[in-house]
Amino acid sequence: MTPFLTGFIIILLFLSGVYVAAVMERWSVTGHVNWGGPVRSFLLLFAREEIKTRKHDKVFFETAPVLFIGVILLTISILPFGRGSVVIDLGTGALFINAALVYVMVALLMAGWAINGVYAMVGGWRALAQLIAYSMPVVMALTATVMRAESMFLTDIVESQQGLWNILYQPVGFILFYISALAITFLPPFDLPTARGELAGGVWADLTGARKLLFRLGRLTLVFTVSAAVVVLYLGGWMGPWLPDFVWTFLKTLLVAASFFAIGRFMPRIRHDHLLEYNWKYGVPLALYNIFQVGVVLLL
Amino acid sequence: MISVQLILLIIFGLAAIWFGWRVFMTSSMVRSALSLLASMVAIGILFLVMEAEFLGVLQIMMMGTEMSIMAIFMMMYMMDPGGLGQMDMYHQKNISIAAGVIVTVLIVGAALAADWGTIATQFPGPHEQNRLLGMEILKRSMMIFETAGVTILTGMIASIAVALSIKNSVEK
Numbered sequence: 001m002t003p004f005l006t007g008f009i010i011i012l013l014f015l016s017g018v019y020v021a022a023v024m025e026r027w028s029v030t031g032h033v034n035w036g037g038p039v040r041s042f043l044l045l046f047a048r049e050e051i052k053t054r055k056h057d058k059v060f061f062e063t064a065p066v067l068f069i070g071v072i073l074l075t076i077s078i079l080p081f082g083r084g085s086v087v088i089d090l091g092t093g094a095l096f097i098n099a100a101l102v103y104v105m106v107a108l109l110m111a112g113w114a115i116n117g118v119y120a121m122v123g124g125w126r127a128l129a130q131l132i133a134y135s136m137p138v139v140m141a142l143t144a145t146v147m148r149a150e151s152m153f154l155t156d157i158v159e160s161q162q163g164l165w166n167i168l169y170q171p172v173g174f175i176l177f178y179i180s181a182l183a184i185t186f187l188p189p190f191d192l193p194t195a196r197g198e199l200a201g202g203v204w205a206d207l208t209g210a211r212k213l214l215f216r217l218g219r220l221t222l223v224f225t226v227s228a229a230v231v232v233l234y235l236g237g238w239m240g241p242w243l244p245d246f247v248w249t250f251l252k253t254l255l256v257a258a259s260f261f262a263i264g265r266f267m268p269r270i271r272h273d274h275l276l277e278y279n280w281k282y283g284v285p286l287a288l289y290n291i292f293q294v295g296v297v298l299l300l
Numbered sequence: 301m302i303s304v305q306l307i308l309l310i311i312f313g314l315a316a317i318w319f320g321w322r323v324f325m326t327s328s329m330v331r332s333a334l335s336l337l338a339s340m341v342a343i344g345i346l347f348l349v350m351e352a353e354f355l356g357v358l359q360i361m362m363m364g365t366e367m368s369i370m371a372i373f374m375m376m377y378m379m380d381p382g383g384l385g386q387m388d389m390y391h392q393k394n395i396s397i398a399a400g401v402i403v404t405v406l407i408v409g410a411a412l413a414a415d416w417g418t419i420a421t422q423f424p425g426p427h428e429q430n431r432l433l434g435m436e437i438l439k440r441s442m443m444i445f446e447t448a449g450v451t452i453l454t455g456m457i458a459s460i461a462v463a464l465s466i467k468n469s470v471e472k
Contacts (some may be wrong), residue, residue: 060334080463091353099360105364106334125375128369133364152430
């Protein structure tokens with residue numbers, strides 16, 4: 001297959017994956033599978049009048065959705081979807097994933113502050129608290145995968161899992177990264193910034209129309225992107241028999257995204273102080289143990 | 301010798317200075333903190349333009365968290381975090397203008413007077429840079445980095461332990 005055709009198919013698969021994620025998101029809330037639902041929501045939000053709050057912060061209000069989408073697109077561009085199917089193979093790819101995803105929080109914080117409403121502001125600061133909770137386990141889990149590959153190129157990390165996938169080589173790191181991935185995408189049970197019940201929608205409480213659409217679309221893309229990152233780092237990336245490599249990446253990513261939504265459907269929302277407490281008391285020591293374990297196994 | 305790199309270097313250098321100036325021109329704490337973040341990100345991009353990939357990505361990653369945390373601390377400690385009272389970001393105008401001018405002259409003087417050597421044309425790729433940085437940290441500079449790292453970690457754990465006062469003092 002020519003590189004152009006491969007790229008085209010990967011983009012199509014990615015877009016369809018985002019659509020399936022939208023269907024699953026709806027299912028995780030209502031419990032019904034509705035294949036036409038996302039299209040209707042899209043058209044509804046697209047056509048709806050944009051109501052702006054009085055005295056909103058214009059700069060942040062305009063910048064936040066663009067920043068949100070922008071950092072997610074940057075993250076997609078460094079993820080390898082197949083052997084050689086990567087937009088930019090960055091020499092510091094593993095670190096860059098985390099660097100880009102930090103700005104998801106910054107975008108939420110900006111949006112929450114800009115709207116000039118109580119719920120949105122509390123939601124924005126909660127996004128920050130959530131980041132403080134999960135950022136350390138994420139970086140340390142990434143470090144352990146980099147240790148095994150002896151490289152920060154994401155393609156090298158996939159290649160290093162040739163014999164044994166990282167999910168079996170470093171299960172503790174996988175569990176930490178998986179839980180933190182849920183928190184990065186602020187899906188339930190970690191949907192503190194956009195909590196429906198207690199904060200009436202949090203950061204998104206006062207957003208309507210196109211900006212809300214950008215955030216909703218951005219979050220679905222984020223879910224699919226972070227799932228792809230889990231696949232690249234822990235589930236052997238493009239590796240698998242018979243099918244083309246990018247199809248394997250797609251199937252695994254879809255499975256991870258589905259598991260995200262399934263967990264969200266059946267888990268109660270965690271309290272923000274519990275989240276901070278568990279992550280710092282148990283998450284950080286476990287992440288350090290994971291680094292130690294991987295180091296010992298590497299040296300043996 | 302005008303190259304794309306040089307043009308980008310000038311653009312993002314000016315952006316860093318402009319955002320740094322914006323920090324003091326707003327009365328809202330959050331706008332001020334995020335302007336500083338934008339300035340720091342511009343510096344991170346300068347590293348990327350100068351092909352120091354690891355430093356650039358690290359700068360961009362660390363500053364995103366740090367400046368946001370600074371924003372919430374400024375919110376907590378200032379009497380007027382939203383800038384609704386039209387407060388000023390600077391005090392003692394004459395002294396601060398004098399200090400600013402003197403420091404600028406000193407820094408520009410140092411930059412012009414320093415011998416920067418020849419411009420590097422040969423440099424290792426990002427992977428090799430990462431390896432060399434690791435060797436530097438774990439060989440010659442190990443004591444410095446380990447001492448600093450353990451000190452910071454102890455500080456973090458201690459401050460979190462202290463912050464849990466509500467649970468520790470259950471009233472009888």
